[in-house]
Amino acid sequence: MTITHSLNVFLYSLFPEAEVFGQNPARLVEHLTDFYTFGPYRPTVTIKGEVVEVKIDTKAISSQNAEYNKILQLCEKGQFQQALPRLRQLLAQNPTVSEYHRVLGQVLSETGDQNGAIDALIDALRWDPRNGYALIMLGNIYARHKDDITSANKFYDQALAINPQDFIAINNIGGNLMQLGRAQEAERYFEIAYEIQPKYPNVLYALAMVRQQRRDYTKAFEFALQALRNASSGDPIRRGALALVMQVARQQLEATNTFALADEYQEQLEAATGKEIRVDADERIPTAAKLEVAENYGRAYHQIWFKPSYPAVDHLVMHEMVHLDFMGQARQAGNNLLFTSTGAGKQAFIKAALPQLKKLEKAGYSDANVTGFIESVYEGMMRQLFNAPLDLFIEDFLYQQYEELRPTQFLSLHKLLLEYIESARNKQVATYSPPAVHRANTVLNLVAALHFKDLFGYDLTPEFKASVPDLREAQQLWKEYQEYRVDRQPGEEYELVQHWGKDLGMAAYFELRDEASMRGDLASGRAKTETAATPTEEPNGATSPEDLLAAIERDPLDLDGPVPADARKEPVSYDDSPAGQMAVMFYCLDALKYLAGKTRDQVQEVAFEIGMLGRSGIDPDNRTSKFSLASVPGKSFSSLQLLAWMYTSFQELDPGLDTGLQFAKELALARTMFTEGHG
Incomplete structure (x- = not known):
């Protein structure tokens, strides 16, 4: 033709x-x-x-293309020995096709005949000097098998001259050199590929690895993040990029004194506010970092506490300082607001949660337990409503102003998001929290995930398994935040607090009051029923519902908490009571039979619910009290029976957990009987 x-x-x-x-x-x-x-x-x-x-040559195309494709399929499957004779026969029919020689070179190289491969690839170039794949393969063979980088670069450069825009091929050249430990030579090709296509995830990943080898962790982190941001969901490079981001971030955290950034920032704030800021470590605080504003404690200085064992806590210290910075800016502009809650607001919240309270009471929880739980839910929700919008502006500020802090910021926010995801998907949290609160919590956490995606290119929102309405609501709040984000003025963040509280149905439970007038009222006694809180302070030392639930899982009987005056002082044991041992053993056996075949989540639900009851006190000597469990419907429990079930279920989950119950012998006997009964 x-x-x-x-x-x-x-x-x-x-x-x-x-x-x-x-x-x-x-x-x-x-x-x-x-x-x-x-x-x-x-x-x-x-x-x-x-x-x-x-x-x-249409004749060759029609007669040989089918056979050529079959040979390629054999090569893709690694069946090179089967492909070799068919390929030689094809070459005998038409030796003028450069690609036939190129494929022959690939087959020979894969089977270990590097010299034969070189000859075949040279033949490919004789028939087509512009066969880029043949040039790259020759370069690979000289680099990998001949340790001849000079000759390899000659063929690589020729391939580059033929198609200077083929960034994929250029990146592959760099990758081959990188595998040989030739990082310096590889970087040249990575840089060329990056100039051609700066969004190609493979070359971004490669440049991150080069910077990592140089211990330039800040730049390595940025390249790895770009690779993560640009890789599609199904691209294998995405998983590798995420792993590299995490690895480089940890390396940067170990190699860099990011607390030096906090020291410098602290000096700036002290000069701007005219108040001393003290930053001290304390493992006993309930959160990773905590801010105490001077005026709220009658001090001449602001106090920031941090838990030194917490990962990436230096980021959280910086976070608390930005809270102070923003508060100072709002004060200077005369529009700083305080978040206040009144007794009436709390009562309105409790009234709205009555259906949930009745559900808890019906499940057998004591009045004290129900009251403590709902108060923690209220205070945790209020704290989140106030902080969620402010935190977005704070993290934006840190991201833009402190590039060196970004790896630590990523680790810290990623850890928090994993906790949010666990909370959103936790069946116990969903069961025991009022639906409106659980929804508001999930929506606000989804907004945090959208912000994380915007900053770092990593989307964790699918992990929440959230409903479509919740995700849509989060996207609406995120859109509103973006409108403020561009040119935030001091104090404007409080407008989002008000708007989001209204959107989420929580506006009736709090107020934002002008700081000057509010402090005047507090000083004169006109606001005795109100509680003023700054962004990250813990009103009344409360913990969030999910924190409370996690605490119960860690310490079912509140052994680490304050001991009531009438509390039992010694561990529960029946070593000196054969009858007691027998009773506990049969109760444990009963629990094993019930829990057999249950999933870990179902076992945890039983253990957790008994743990909730246990924190308000279960007296094993009480023979009259009866308990019921929502997780074990249709069954009534005595005090001792309930403790035996709790011990058994927690032992199934974590044998090393200290519940304060010494039922090891009884459980061992029960397991023996259970095994024999099912043998």
């Missing part, structure tokens, strides 16, 4: 890319050859006077 074109303006209208070649016939021939190439079959293009002829 022969195609002819007149060498005129019309030809260039058909092939506008070729017009830039001007009067260069050789470049025009190359362009038309590439255009009319079909798979391995390249045409013959010649210019005769004012006519261009393109000869295509």
Whole structure:
């Protein structure tokens, strides 16, 4: 088949890319050859006077293409020995096809014949000097098997000259050199590929690895983040990029004194506010970091506490300082607000939660337990409503102003998000929290995840398994935040607190009051029923519902908490009571039978519910009290029976947990009887 074109303006209208070649016939021939190439079959293009002829071997295409594709399939499956004779036969039929020789070179190289592979690849270039794959393969063989980087670079550079825009091939060259430990030579090709396509995730990942080897962790982190941001969900490089982000962030945390950033920032704030800021470690605080505003404690200084054992806590110290910074800016502008809650607001909240309270009471919880739980829910929800919008502005500020802190910031926020996800998907939290509160909590945490995605390119929102309405609500709040984000003025963040409280149905439970007037009222005694809180302070030392639930799981009987005056002082044991041992053993056996075949979540639900009851006190000597469990419907429990069930269920979950119950012998006997009964 022969195609002819007149060498005129019309030809260039058909092939506008070729017009830039001007009067260069050789470049025009190359362009038309590439255009009319079909798979391995390249045409013959010649210019005769004012006519261009393109000869295509359609006979070879129709007769050989099917066999060629079968050979490629064998190679893809690694069946090189089966492919080799068929490939040689194909070459005997048509030795002019460059790609046949190139594939032969690949097969020979894979089977260990590197010298034969070089000969085949040279033949491929004799038939087509512009066969880029053959050039790269030759470079790979000289680099990997001959340890001849000079010759390898000669072929790599020729491939680069033929197609200087093929960033994938260029990146692959760098990858081959990187695998050989030739990071310096590899970086040259990575940089070229990056200049051509700065969003190609593979080259971003490669540049991150190069910077990591140099211990330039800040830059390595940025490249790894870009790779994560640009990799599609199904791209294998995405998983590798995330792992590299985490690894580099930890390396940067270990290698860099990011507390020095906090020291510098602290000095700036002290000068701006005119107050001393003290930053001290304390493992006993309930949260990783905590801010105490001077005015709320009658002090001449602000206090920031942090838990030194907490990962990436230096980021949280910086976070608390930005709270102070923003508060100072709002004060200077005369529009700083305090978050206040009144007794009436709390009562309105409790009234709205009455259906949930009745559900808890019906499940057998004591009045004290129900009251303590709902108060913690209220205070935790109020704290989250106030902090959620402010935290977005704070993290934006830290991200933009402190590039060196970003790896630590990533680790810290990622850890928090994993906790939010656990809370959103935790069945116990969903069961025991009022639905409106659980929804508001989930929505606000989803907004935090959307912000994390915006900053770092990593989307964790699918992990929440949230409903479509909750996700839609979170996206609406996120959109509103973005409108404020561009040019936030001091104190404007409080507007979002008010708007989001209204949107989430929580506006009736709190107020935002002008700080100057509020402190005047407090000083004069006109606001005795109100509680003023700053962003990260813990009103009344309360913990969030999910924190309370986690605490129960860690310490079912509140052994680490304050001991009531009438509390039992010694561990529960029946070593000196055979009858007691027998009773406990049968109760444990009963529990084992019930828990057999249950999932870990179901076992945890039983243990957790008994743990809730245990924190308000279960006296094993009480023979009259009866308990019921929502997780074990239709069954009534005595005090001792309930303790035996709790011990058994927690032992199933974590044998090392100290429940204060010494029922090991009884449980061991029960397990023996259970095994024999099911043998």
